Every structure is written in structure tokens, then in C-alpha cells.
Amino acid sequence: MVLSQTGQYALRAMTVLTALGSGASARTRDLAGPARVPGDYLSKILRKLVQARLLVSVKGHHGGFRLARPAREITLEEILVAVDEWAGEKECVFGFNRCDGRNPCPLHPAYSELTETVKAWAQRSTLADAGPFTRLLLDLRSPV
Numbered sequence: 001m002v003l004s005q006t007g008q009y010a011l012r013a014m015t016v017l018t019a020l021g022s023g024a025s026a027r028t029r030d031l032a033g034p035a036r037v038p039g040d041y042l043s044k045i046l047r048k049l050v051q052a053r054l055l056v057s058v059k060g061h062h063g064g065f066r067l068a069r070p071a072r073e074i075t076l077e078e079i080l081v082a083v084d085e086w087a088g089e090k091e092c093v094f095g096f097n098r099c100d101g102r103n104p105c106p107l108h109p110a111y112s113e114l115t116e117t118v119k120a121w122a123q124r125s126t127l128a129d130a131g132p133f134t135r136l137l138l139d140l141r142s143p144v
Contacts, residue, residue: 002115003080003118004085006041006045006083006085007079007085009035009037009041009042009045010045010048010049010079010080010082010083010085011080012035012036012037013031013042013045013049014054014055014067014074014079015035015127015130016031016034016035017031017065017066017067018067018071018127018128019034019130022067022070022071023066024066025056025058025062025064025065025066026064026065026066027063027065028042028043028046028064028065030064031046046065048082048083048084049065049079049082050065051082052078053068054067054068054069054074054078054079054082055067056068067127070128071126071127071128072126072127072128073126074126074127075122075123075124075125075126076122076123076125076126076127077119077122077123079127080122092105092108092111093105093107093108093111094106094107
């Protein structure tokens with residue numbers, strides 16, 4: 001898997017927030033179902049996204065989390081970096097401690113190409129790229 005589970009969960013949560021519309025906020029428990037992420041785990045992810053200034057935490061009766069900037073300004077790379085789950089840059093597919101161009105594992109060239117492709121995708125893609133499909137997420141209320 002190129003993206004870690006935490007990275008996937010962070011992308012899901014941010015996409016659900018995008019689906020709610022500009023300026024809308026949601027509580028963790030309201031995001032967990034549509035994002036299909038366990039609530040306790042989602043809380044940890046959301047804290048990291050607040051620390052990275054991608055989300056704003058709103059206190060009070062109508063509080064929750066909302067996007068800190070417009071969806072078109074938040075890249076998928078920013079989200080993955082915020083939750084420290086940019087696995088492609090850190091991992092050797094064989095699990096070697098040291099794997100690079102000078103000391104490659106057997107799959108280094110192919111895996112490097114894959115991770116560079118994913119990185120380029122994450123750098124150019126924003127939350128807004130989910131487009132009209134984000135509204136469909138609001139109907140996915142099934143628990144994890």
C-alpha cells in the first residue's frame with residue numbers, strides 16, 4: 001500500500017469536511033461515520049491536522065472542526081505530511097534500513113517510480129478536486 005492507513009483516514013476526514021461546504025464544522029463523532037474511521041483514532045488525526053493549521057478547532061455548542069483554508073488551497077500532500085504518513089519517502093519495500101540509489105533493494109527502481117508518481121499526484125491535487133463526489137459521502141453513514 002502506497003498510502004498508510006492513517007494517511008487514508010486523514011484524506012477521508014478532510015474530504016468529508018469539504019463535502020459539508022465552506023465554513024461548515026463537524027464534531028469528531030459526526031465525521032467518523034461518513035469517513036469510515038474509528039472515532040478515537042480520528043480524534044488523534046484531527047489534532048495533527050489542527051497543529052498543521054489545515055483545520056480549525058471550534059469550541060462551544062456548535063463547535064467541531066472546519067477547514068482552515070478553502071478546499072482548493074489544501075493539497076493532499078499537506079494532509080499526508082501533517083499526519084506524518086508520507087510513507088513512500090521513508091520506507092523500503094523490502095524493509096531494509098538503508099535503501100537508496102547507491103544501496104538499492106531489488107525493487108528500489110520500480111518502487112521509487114511509484115512513490116514519485118504518488119508524490120506528484122498529491123502535490124497537484126487539492127481537496128476541491130473531489131468535486132461533486134464529496135456530497136455522496138454524506139450518505140455513507142455506515143459505521144466502521
